[in-house]
Amino acid sequence: MQKIVPNLWFNGNAAEAGEFYAAAFPGATAxxxxxxxxxxxxxxxxxxxxxxxxxAVVIEGFRLTLINAGGEFAPNPAVSFMLNFDPLQLGDEQxxxxxxxxxxxxxxxxxxxxMPLDEYPYSPRYGWLQDRYGxxxxxxxxxxxxxxxxxxxPQLLFSGPAQNRAKEAIDFYTSVFGDAAPGFFAPYxxxxxxxxxGSAMFSDFTLEGQTFAAMDSGVEQDFTFGVGNSFEVRCADQAEIDRLWESLSAVPQAEQCGWLVDRFGLSWQIVPADMDVLLRKPGAYQRMLEMKKLVIADF
Structure with missing residues (x-):
């Protein structure tokens, strides 16, 4: 099972967005x-x-969670999703x-x-866009x-207050998660x-067997990491929740309902692996709203 699941914040239209993504990607489901x-x-x-x-949206076996909420937050390009179209896996280049x-x-x-869909030094065909939901x-x-x-x-773009901290973040994340390692690193x-x-023009790393990419922005940006993009970590037990919470949380005032913000401004949700089951208990949702770090026994 995918342990780290990107979560995206939607303004009351997550179900509509799920249908959009299921139609955009062959074989995807929502x-x-x-x-x-x-x-x-x-x-x-x-x-x-x-x-x-x-x-839940599943694209080629990769799970995204769309959060249906209000207009307080929205995704931005500080977190994007790189889609690799491999000629070998798809049959041929055409x-x-x-x-x-x-x-x-x-x-x-x-x-x-x-960035327009075109030929670039690093790929014969590449483009970057924001869809209708941001x-x-x-x-x-x-x-x-x-x-x-x-x-x-998933790709992390370090800009604004996180500028030039991609390498530091990779070292930190790969020290926090058990099954983790740095990978390729190309410096400016x-x-x-x-x-x-020497900062990261492009780099990648693995956490819990999943590949992530990171780079420092080469252009001044008016955005940085925010609540609209978060990463949900599904923990096996309370001990794992406690350990990750203690390691990652750096902004006490941001702690709420299992959410935290780390030293780089990235948002995480540290939750039990059976969160869906726990929330079916009578009154569980209301009890969750009163928590900061989630305590399984209190559900």
């Missing part, structure tokens, strides 16, 4: 996995009574190009192009000689906008 209680909600959530609270172009067209409908995707025609890579790779050779020489 399923409502939880609903708000019909009663007992705080004032700011009462309009959502009985509505979906989470929608098939991979055609698949890439079709997914690009679907995601771009109603969205915003951040979620960022990077589509890449992969180089088969580089070895197999997952189709979906010289000052590039706000990116310092």
């Amino acid at each position: 399923e409502v996995t939880g609903r708000y209680p019909d009663e007992g909600l705080p004032e700011f959530q009462r309009a959502l009574a009985g509505e979906p609270v989470t929608v 098939t991979a190009r055609d698949r890439l172009d079709a997914v690009w067209a679907a995601l771009a409908d109603g969205g915003t192009v951040l 979620v960022s995707w990077q589509l890449l025609l992969a180089d088969p000689s580089g070895g197999p890579r997952p189709f979906v790779v 050779p010289e000052q590039t906008g706000p990116a310092a020489p």
Whole structure:
């Protein structure tokens, strides 16, 4: 089971977005996995009574959770999803190009192009866009000689207060998680906008068997990590929840309902692996709202 699940914040339209992604990606699925209680909600959530609270989207075996909430937060390009279209896995280069172009067209409908779909030094076909819901995707025609890579790779863009801290973050995350390791690292050779020489032009690493990428922005950005993009970690027991909470939490005022913010501004949700089951207990949702770190025994 996927241990670290990216979560994306939606403004009341997560179910609609799930259908959009299921249609955009061949073979993808979307399923409502939880609903708000019909009663007992705080004032700011009462309009959502009985509505979906989470929608699971599965793309090529990779799970994303869409959070159905209000307009307080939204995704931004500080976290994007790199999609690797591999000619070897898809049969040949033309098939991979055609698949890439079709997914690009679907995601771009109603969205915003951040980097046009074109040839670049690092790929014969690449583009970066924000879809109609503000979620960022990077589509890449992969180089088969580089070895197999997952189709979906979350990428962290370190900018603003997190600028030039990608290498520090990789070292930190790979020390916190048990099954973790740094991978490829390509430094900026010289000052590039706000990116310092030696900072991460591109890098990757693994956490719990999952591949992530990270880079320091070479352009001044008006965004950084926020609650609209978070990473849910499904923990085996209370001891694992306690350990990760203690290691990651750096902003006490951000702690709420299993959410925390780390030293780089990235949001995490540290939850029990059977969270869906726990929330089915009578009154469990209301008890969760009173917690900061989640305590399994208190559900």
